[in-house]
Amino acid sequence: MSDETVTSAFLIIGNEILSGRTKDKNLGFLAEKLTEAGIRLSEVRVVRDEEGEIVDALRALSERYTYVFTSGGIGPTHDDITCASVAAAFGLPVIRHPEAMRRLTVHYATIGREFNEARKKMAETPEGATLIDNPVSTAPGFIVENVHVMAGVPSVFQAMVLELLPKLKHGTKVQSRAVSCTLGEGVVAEALGEIQGRYPAIEIGSYPYFRAGYFGTTLVARGTDIPVLEEVADEIRRMIREKGGEPIEARPEEEGKEANAG
Amino acid sequence: MSDETVTSAFLIIGNEILSGRTKDKNLGFLAEKLTEAGIRLSEVRVVRDEEGEIVDALRALSERYTYVFTSGGIGPTHDDITCASVAAAFGLPVIRHPEAMRRLTVHYATIGREFNEARKKMAETPEGATLIDNPVSTAPGFIVENVHVMAGVPSVFQAMVLELLPKLKHGTKVQSRAVSCTLGEGVVAEALGEIQGRYPAIEIGSYPYFRAGYFGTTLVARGTDIPVLEEVADEIRRMIREKGGEPIEARPEEEGKEANAG
CATH class of the missing domain: 3.30.70.600 (Ribosomal protein S10)
Known part of the structure; x- marks a missing residue:
């Protein structure tokens, strides 16, 4: 707890929210948890699954606020482009993160499923990223600069937020x-x-x-x-x-x- | 129905959404209705009740998309600053809209309540605005340029969206x-x-x-x-x-x- 004002923005990535097919459940959860932690949520944006849109929003929000949180687009399919977009926003190469590879190798061996190329995509991060633990389904989120990249599925998103929050700087609680x-x-x-x-x-x-x-x-x-x-x-x-x-x-x-x- | 792509953005105005105190219910409704109408919802932003924030978002979104929809901040209290912000964004004076005054005068006479100064604030629009009917609680929304200003209370917001949609240009339905x-x-x-x-x-x-x-x-x-x-x-x-x-x-x-x- 300090006297500092700690600000943040939330970037929701996903066409399915914008089409109305999926109703967002992550904003309300994150907003409550941030308020409890003395972190002000100053702005939210929802953008389409398009790299240019994601990059522009990431740069604008990252410059302006203490923290940026994102949800969505970190799965194994072709429409999951959050990692590539974060890398592009910060001019970093995408790598297979060694610790993420280790965790997913153990995970798929344990459940007896193939750790195939598509699943290895979930071990990718921009170079130099720090992992965010995923106690629900293993595939981690990650942190680059002040951007915290999390899954869109609410149970996983919520677990990642709870992992992350104690490690962030807390401001004076409103x-x-x-x-x-x-x-x-x-x-x-x-x-x-x-x-x-x-x-x-x-x-x-x-x-x-x-x-x-x-x-x-x-x-x-x-x-x-x-x-x-x-x-x-x-x-x-x-x-x-x-x-x-x-x-x-x-x-x-x-x-x-x-x-x-x- | 045409072959044209019609795009839009939704600007949610309100500290209470960002604090987590109120859970937004308008995005899901609007997104579904726009999809049905062949209007693509391309971006959503949630900003605080601060004129500078609202003006910046309005200008950015208004330039970029066919339509902008807003919710929140059109009541009679000091924290309702959407009208002033829209006026500032487009360099227009705020006036008491004659038809809005007429509707609210009839409304308060009918329910036997005083049409006081605070309530007259709900008849204010930027000069030249077109009204959006409010079949629920009379106080209208309004349109300036391509910006459609609606109430935040979900029952009123939804009624205004349903009033408005048939009057908008519809694109090819996805x-x-x-x-x-x-x-x-x-x-x-x-x-x-x-x-x-x-x-x-x-x-x-x-x-x-x-x-x-x-x-x-x-x-x-x-x-x-x-x-x-x-x-x-x-x-x-x-x-x-x-x-x-x-x-x-x-x-x-x-x-x-x-x-x-x-």
Whole structure:
């Protein structure tokens, strides 16, 4: 834990997300884990399985943020081009990583399957890469510069994120306090804006929801200074009462998940 | 329906998606609807509620694709800055749109609530914008240049997308054929790559899945020429049998949804 701001971006690689055929499940997981670790997720991009697209996005994000995480495109088939794209982005040759070869050789011997040429592709990394362990299905992810390349299959992606996170630099954790009410956003907007104006170090978000026939608003304050955060939450509760509502304590992990903000 | 390729990008605006507090539900919906309409979704970005970030993304995406769609940030509260950001991106003043004012005046009179200053913010658009109807909660979205600004709340977002889609230019619809098998990707990779090599106009994707203790691979062929697509699907079925597997007919709308591709 430090006072530093640690930033990151997530690059999701895959036509199947963009066609709607596959629904992404990795963003929500990664976003939660990064927030818990005090790493700010600043930007997400989803791009097609095309080397030029991947290279452009990698370069833009890698320059700008402390860490870049990617998902997808590291399997054995022809459409898995993430390794080649990362290598191209950083001007590195692709090699068969000796430790990845060792792990996969043992893996396929153990399960009694041939370690064929296609599967050897899963041992490829850009030269000089560090491996990310894969406790689910062996084939590792890898790290080049500040880019962390992981699988797209959610069970494998999640396992890799959990392997990786303790090894990253953690910033000051952003805490949140959430208070809901059954008042509309239009009722609280002006007073909420005033509170925000008085507490510039706290980020206040307003999230309307529609749920089983009734609607309401969840107000979320985020910041790193707990006493100030509590003060803002108290101001929000007071404001809700002044507007004729009743503050409902919202546990951040439960509220608002069924609705994007409006 | 035309032979033209119509491209698009989706810009999701909102800190709450990046913090993991809210799980996005709009991408999957939009991606499916665009695919059905023959509009290719080429890129997605998620950015924070910061004007500079939104403006940069809008300019980059607007120049590059036929259409840009946005979600989030059009409510009445201080953290809703999408309208101001779109105006800034195109160098336009923000005005109170007369027709939006009319609709919201009627709406609040009907429900017996005050049409206060905060709520009037929801009638703001960049000058010259065209409205997108909101059959759920009245406050409209809007169109400026090729940018289509919609709400973040999924029920409202979805209604706006359905209002909007018939009015857009539709390209040639990309069709897909999906065949699953219980063979691993490493078994089919080489032969699949050969099929892909012989059919450059068809895009073949390979998506591994892990499901209730067993694993397999779904192979998806995408293209606009149906006879060629059927031919490729037949080749894939034949290849699966040659490798000792059994082709399982996968309905594209059911397969693979529980797993990102790897």
